[in-house]
Amino acid sequence: MAEDPLKRVEHAAQKLAAAREEVGKLVVGQRDIIDGALTCLVTGGHALLEGVPGLGKTVLVRALAQAVALKFSRIQFTPDLVPSDIIGTTVIAEDERGRKAFTFQPGPVFSNIVLADEVNRTTPKTQSALLEAMQDHSVTVAGTTHPLTEPFCVLATQNPLEMEGTYPLPEAQLDRFLLKLHVGFPSHEDLHKILDRTTGDGAPAVRSVLTHDELLAIRATVREVAVARHVQDYAVRVLEATHRERPGASALVKRYARYGASPRGAQACLMAAKARALLAGRVHVSIDDVKAVALSALRHRVILSFEGEAEGVTTDQLLTEILTTVPETA
């Protein structure tokens, strides 16, 4: 770790860029989503990908897991899924000498990258089983806590359209996600590329460009990225501006916001900004980094009022207004 920071940052940036390239082989466009996923990966956070079916969410996660050579597991969340299906359970096992004993059979959560597909389709009980794993990076079964292997990253997806028979994630669980990424519809050109790549005789292969150790080193590097006070102050002021009772709240926030983002939102904001700076090869965070990640880091932490929901106002609208009105320097 005594290596020159600039070299470390440069190396990390190159590695991440390579991973991005590899993911890009399968996922056309969606640069922000790839960067967001990488951000979660290097900061130890989790991402909630929201988008209609068929946009390549699962492909993206799978490609990412391949690019970083990490253990990947996919959980398709259904209403009949139970917590033990995710975290694992104890079963009776017989050893070589014929003795039987209870042994822990780990669930799919014991991976480095977990794709929780359509996470809002399962019951809250099952969703909450994932909660401990996401927050503490460990699971407790039959009184025994089993730590998860690092890096551990949950990339959950949900469909915003089909709300019937779903269980929307509670605020507490949403807060556990570092970023909420909106997977948008690809552009006309990107659609052509998608068709070209997926309807041919062979799909492009994703190479593994980032080892487990390298990723852990990058994780350490991210935390060292320097943040000046004025940048941090900006992040704090943005967060405060989401609270309707605070003096700096805008008229839109006062009218449509019920609760503002928690302090975890500022943490997420700053960590994501650090990752973005690292991706850009910088040793310091800029205000632009904070601005770039603020939407995805805060949009799921601001709760709209009834009036806001009734009028179809989105948290993105509130945050966009906040980012344009809060001055960069106090």
Added chain:
Amino acid sequence: MTRAAAGTESVSSASLRRALRAVAARARAQRALEAWVALFAVATAVLIAAGLMTKTGYSLPPLAWLAWGVLPFAGALAWCARPVAALPIARAIDRALATPDLVASAVQFAALAEAHRTAFMRACMAQAEAESARLVPARALSFTKPRALPALCAALLVLIVVPGEAALPPPAAALSAKSPASPAIDEDTKQAFAREAEALRAQPLDPEAQAVLDKLNQLLEALAAGELDRAEALMELRRLEERLASAVSVDPEALEAALEELSRALAGTPEAKPLEKALREDWPEAANELEKLAERVAKEDLKAGAQERLAQGLERAAAERASSKSRAAVDAAKRELDRLLRDREDPRAAEGESGEKEERLLKRKQRELDQLEREHAKHEAAERELERLQRELDAASKALKDKQRQSAAERLQDAASELERAAQQQASRSQAQKLAEQLAQLRAEIAQRGGQQRDGSAQEGGSGSAVPLSAQRFRRMAGGQSGGADGAGQQGQPNQPGQPGQPGGQQPGGQQAGTPGAGSDAQHKVARLAGSSEGPEGTDTALLEVPGKPSDASGEGSGAGLGGAPKDGPATAGSGQHVDTRVEGEKRGGPSRSEVIFESGQRGFASDGYAKVHGEYLRHAESVLERERVPGGYRYYVRRYFQLIRPREAQGAQP
């Protein structure tokens, strides 16, 4: 000027410090420019406003101009000297170098203690140092046009394009300008006085009176424009009256009396009969008669006996001396003043009376004495003029006795010239007298409008009797009213034929306005209301005769003055051949208070409610009149007003 921005002291990197200093200097320069332009615009606006408010044009004191030029510079320098925050400067550098927040972060990290700096922070500072070496300060902070520049241009344009002297009144007039919002007289009054002044100007006037007339016109303009307040106007009027009084150095009454006596001295001389008559009635004609007499003497047109009678008549006329009552009055006043002074010094006498009262009396006597002495001086001047005439007549008489007809004729010619000169002077004095009356009227008008007509104004002599022009207009518009104390008609109704005057009748207008208090009545001019009626259906008119004859005795009356003497002479015979001409203006929405009164009085009011309200208001007004000290003339106006607006069915009753 190359001080670093605040908070950059801890920056150790030379190149970074240099970059920060350069950009901070540009920021200060820009800030100073902004401040100078803004302050200069404000200073210019203040200068223009000061010029407008003081109405002195741009003739402001040099200090004001100095402040206009220097203060913006001083303000700009002070603004420039204020510290510049490091963060905006550093961010400006970052923008120029396209290194988002690199230099800004480095400056922040430099402020931390060395122990608290991480390797990444140091790396950031090193990177910032390396990047700052390629900084071009002008790219970081380019000079921009000051935001207040349009305002400054506009202000300067106003200052330059609008010339102060043209836009503003001359300083001399401006110095006396006070409140344009409250003119002391209205436009109608000004026009009325202006017409009177024009009429005076048409007649011969001596130069001093002419100058006073000019000043009066200027005063009227200033009053109508609201450039003078009432107090200043009254002071100016007093100055004009004093100037006019000093200009009229000869007492016209005394001269007239002396010539009448001269005329009586010629009564027994048939040859001078026309001269005798003309001396009483028409002085220019008397001068003509004297010239004719001189021609007759020169042409030996007179027989010896006639010459002898003429010589004796002229001798009597030359020997005639006017009785100097004025001297006697002055002497009496002096004696009275001496007595009072002695009494004041006498402690025994002082015990008996209140010292304050005595002091007041003393002052009043002193004023009376001054007045009398002024009058006496005029009287003496009149006597001197008469003496010159008499010297010529005496010389003519002696020449006639010595049978030197040619010399007598020449002397008579000289006497005629003297008389003609006196006649001309008398005419101009008469005009000056009218001018004095006009000044007094204007004073009363202003005082009445300002509610400042004090009871003691009559003490000054002559002014207390002046009835404001507006009051005269009011009386005229009120439809006519009865005349003097014993004067004629009953109350006239607006636009209705009045009753013929009845001697001895009482009328509400017989009191004089504004004369309570003791006054020096030597010049006390009594307003005389004389009623006149024409024909059986003649319209009663109220004629206000101002001024009256000066009273010979000094009066000490207090309270409202009584009406003047009844108008002498028989009533006008009714011919029945008059033609009523009524001029009626077009009714418009103009502010005419008299119109409202007229309409109310003419048509009455529809409801009984009005009668009730009228009664309540009238009772209240009466109680106030009883309770408060209101000048008699004003009491009359109040009662007259209520009389005019009384309900139709109650018109017969007196309020």
